[in-house]
Amino acid sequence: MKYLLATVLLLTPVSAFAQTPTETNSSTREFQATVETIQTDEEVDGLRHVVFDARDEDGATYTIDTADSYVEGLRFNLRAGQNILLQKVVIQDQVDGVYFVDVVRTARLGWLFALFALAAIAVGLARGALALAGLAVTLAVVFAWIFPRILGGADPLTTTVIGSVVILAVNMHLTHGFRRSTLLAFSSTIVGLGLVVLFAEAFTTFAHLSGLASEEATFLLFGSDGAIDPRGILLSGIILGAVGVFDDIAITQTETVQELREMNVRIGSRELFSRAMRVGRHHIASVVNTLVLAYVGVAMPLFLLFLLGDNIPGWRFINEELVAEEIVRTLAGTLALVLLVPISTWFATWGKKRRLFHCQAIDKTQKT
Template sequence: MKKSTILFILSIIGVVILAGIIILYFIPHLQQAANQPEDTKSSLGFGEDAVKAEVLGIVEEGEIQLGNHTQTYQVLNIRILEGEFAGQEMEIDYGRQQTRPEGLNLSAGNQIIVSVGQDPAGNLNTFFMDFVRTRPLLWLFGTFVVFSVLISGWKGVRSLIGMGISLGVILWYIIPQILAGKNPVLVSVSGAFFLLAVSLYLIYGWTLKTHAAVLGTLLSLIVTALLANFFVDLTRLTGFGNENALFLVQQSNVRINLRGLVLGGMLIGALGVLDDLVIMQASLTFELHILNPVMKFKELYTRSMRVGQDHVAATVNTLVLAYAGAALPMLLLFSLGGEQIGYVLNLEFVTEEIVRAFVGSLGLIAAVPITTLLACLVALNHQRLGKFRSFFGPITLEEKR
């Protein structure tokens, strides 16, 4: 079979798979979730009595002994800002009954989240829950948007739109489908590929480089899913090692496959680094081809892989450090307790994080040769597509300009 025929078949397979995911899986299930009866939907009941309140003033301040720890406390005069009791003023204590961080004193004008409820006698019971962080988060997001646009221009704008689409797929497709009892692995794979494909085409355009990256992403996701399934089964992970997952099972009205949830989480966790890796590798391969169009397949593949190896080494280290950073409080807790390393490693929630880190890293390692191979085949054989060549777009957007 000619290389041009193989390339054409691979491209058609990629387009068909993407269209199939959208038509056969994404849209019907999204509509099904939207039309699901209320009595069959998951009801988690988070924060039903949590409301915002404003600190009007400080009634009392001092120090209190909680166990072996001495800390400051405050008695606050607050006004409820929302909910059934909006407008009512009351006093609450901050730090007299629970441990509080040092240096985070409240003052008049601060907004907090409180829990408000009534006892059988009709008296209001109000407790401090957390700080309102909306404003600093908006400042952080605004700074992120400004710098993204300043540094990357219109490509930065497209990346922000892609980020919004990614969040939308996660919030309105992946999460509702899992809560509706769908297979978390299928939902995560289809959702992950869809959001990544849309993001890549939105940012980098309908080009040969993007086609190679999308196909590389699909194959890498499949490899990662197979590896995750194998090692989750081998290590006998059940999903019950995570207290959040246990709480989810207790509060949900549907049966959720926690083992599948672990697998889906591993795929989505690796996705953020995977898109960077595949597009960088595809870009590198096509740039080398543009600089030296007469370069043969073996040389092009070898040169691309040399840089890819460095990229993999740095990316894998980044991924492992990210997981280690997230688990740092847990590692400190075990160090203080003097637990034996053999015992710690066999705890399910520890094993889960280890498997997550290494499976994600293996998926990234596999993505480099896979994407490089596809990019080399496309770069060297795209002219053989004949009349179909124009359909697949330019090599890169820069070439089009």
Template sequence: MSHTHEAPKARTPRLLAAVLIPAAVATLVAMIVLWPGHVKATPAPATGERALGTVTAIAGSTATVRVTDGPGQGTETTVDVPAGPGAPELSSGDDVVLLYAPDAVPGGHPYTVVDHQRAGPTIWLALAAVLAVLAFGRRLGLTSLAGLAVSFAILLLFVVPAILDGENPLLVAVVGSAAIMFAVLYLTHGFSAHTSVAVAGTLASLVLTGLLGAGFIAALHLTGVAGDDDAFLAATRGNIDMRGLLLAGIVIGALGVLDDVTVTQAAAVAELAPATTDGLYRAASRIGRAHVASAVNTLVLAYAGASLPLILLLATDGRPAGQVLTGELLAQEVLRSAVGTIGLVASVPITTALAVAVARNRSAGPRSSRRGPLPRHSRT
């Protein structure tokens, strides 16, 4: 009786499993193969020892600091008040970071204030964010925080060390992004057909983003070395492919927005499916267009916000606008925004089509032979 419906009902989930299971296995194997060994840190120049202190008084251009940790702990010392662009502003009671270099300037002060201590406020800020997520999200908030921890672990333990170890940055970024995607989406949203649809849509969009990025990096003749940080990294870590590093940043940056869009689309189709049989794809696509319109703005503003000092610098550049817009510094930002946007837009029809196929195959099961609407408790 139900045998005539079983094949179409299970076809799409089995197809998803046939794609995602090998992809997950390949991701795991690639992580094992690419897993970095011990990465040697670049030795810092011997400029002095680090110490901690508290400002007890300020008099003109000097300040009195009580050393609380490091060389000279428990003593008081006089330091010059920092001056110049970006110098820390001191007030009595500030906890500061000191550099102890008694022989740096003959006859000068042995300690120099280099920064403020921020451990306490940073911990309280992070704790407030965690409590806000848990208070509103409850169980889902807890799983989302666990997913965030997994993301940071993969980035810090695999992606960054593997790139520093000389592996291909694009390959490392794709493998790391895939690992984050599998772990975070299933951990946050559970093992279901809708989560698998979101995973498949995200994976397809990531591949498209990587291919577009590689093609346009070559077409624009970008070197990946556009600013001082890039130049310093290229000089000190000559084994890193800077063009590949640029592309890796595009792929990882796109992942954060892609999983949001694909999960939303899969959930939208699941909600619409019980009440909509004809025109399901069109109805879900209308939701996707509204979501992607705001997501594109989010993506571009995120890149613009991170590059705001660069944008201000270019705005005051005296060169003609055409030269500024086609220079490598701005071309990299345009590339990130444009390729990320195309991948984001493509994720909507891809994920929607997969979700609709799953919904229609489910409706072809034995319960679809009943007359009348589906009961509310049978909706998935």
């Protein structure tokens, strides 16, 4: 924890420490500006130091020194004409300083998303377009329903479970069609959702996780005056992370069963399940590796930060709650995904079996 606090202190602007307790009439405002000229661009002790002039939308000009700002030493490739984000600090109605905060990258992110959407449609055709529509639904549910309800004081776990059901129901049927196989796959994901809730609750309790390991969780707790349960937020994060892969596993196993049945309509249910599980075991191996690497990739700066301490033994590193959260997140989500493979395979096999019996009954009725 001390290494995280040290990092926060290093990234805090100089102006934050310059204020005294009597300076109560202070405010900050962020605004966009454009880099006019670069006065200095050098490297000092391995850190990049840039001094530049910038102009805001009202025509006011500022001379900015990155050594005084949040991102001291970070290697932004600033150039003339680039849009940036500045912060103005006002104390006692006087401008105390203007600091460089970040570059404006929203337009570039838009181009990257356009490239992603184009590739999805070019390769996936209609299904790719439907997947993008499903993505829009997912974002709408998360940002327009789940997050506002949690901020409003609703239980994070219950809210996330309901939102996850909506996301799975809409996305799976929108992307894969309103078919019996899709309904079976969706039904299996509901069982998987119940499992990940069970595992998340049990694992976080067993590991004594409070949900307050990160500064963000602490700020959220105090910022909401204690109205938001930090452990509930931790559980919600575990659930959402696993739900993102449920669709893939359930649909893959259901489609595998359907293809095997179409290749041999006389295949028995036991053999059908066994063959589909052979495919599923390969899926399990790839999913486990994928999820572990995904979580490690997200938490990579955290892991490296702790490993910077030469005197930290391995057990102490693993025991740190921030690290333990990532371990529990990986284990709870991955275990639910592993069990979803046989569950979704059984649902698909059982559904196809019932449909076969129904067709046979109809044939016998017509013959008589």
